[in-house]
Amino acid sequence: MNRLMVALSLVVLTFGAAAETYTWTGGTTMSGDWTNPSNWSSDGGVAGVPGGGDTAVISDEVTFTSGIVITDDELVIKNTVAVAISGVVSGTGALRNDSTVKLTLSGDNTFTGGMYV
DSSP states (O other): OHHHHHHHHTOOOOOSOOOOEEEEOSOSEEEEOTTOGGGEEETTOOOSOOOTTOEEEEOSOEEEOSOEEOOSSEEEEEESSOEEEOSOEESSSEEEEOSSSOEEEOSOOOOOSOEEO
16 A cells, blocks of 8 residues: 555646747837737747746837736746836736846736736
8 A cells, every 4th residue: 555655646747838938029119019929939939928837038128018818827027128018917827027127017907826026
């Protein structure tokens, strides 16, 4: 019985998509579209936009006017310049600002996972 319990405790199952690191390629703009995959490049070559479980690297001054959805995980933003999000951030996930540079949220946000700086 003890051997069975030990064997079962060593089994680890992982479901869901692997986290990606996306880099903003949309340039400096006052009307950045977060939801457009052509504005991002990913380290794994995956077409898409950053969401829950991913990291967004931003080195252009940009104001994101489109909405951002964070589902069931944490979206990490690594910015080297001031970044603003005026669109609504929604979903059950959390938002983390992993930088010492200002990240401004000004939309009527509804995300429930918390904000970490």
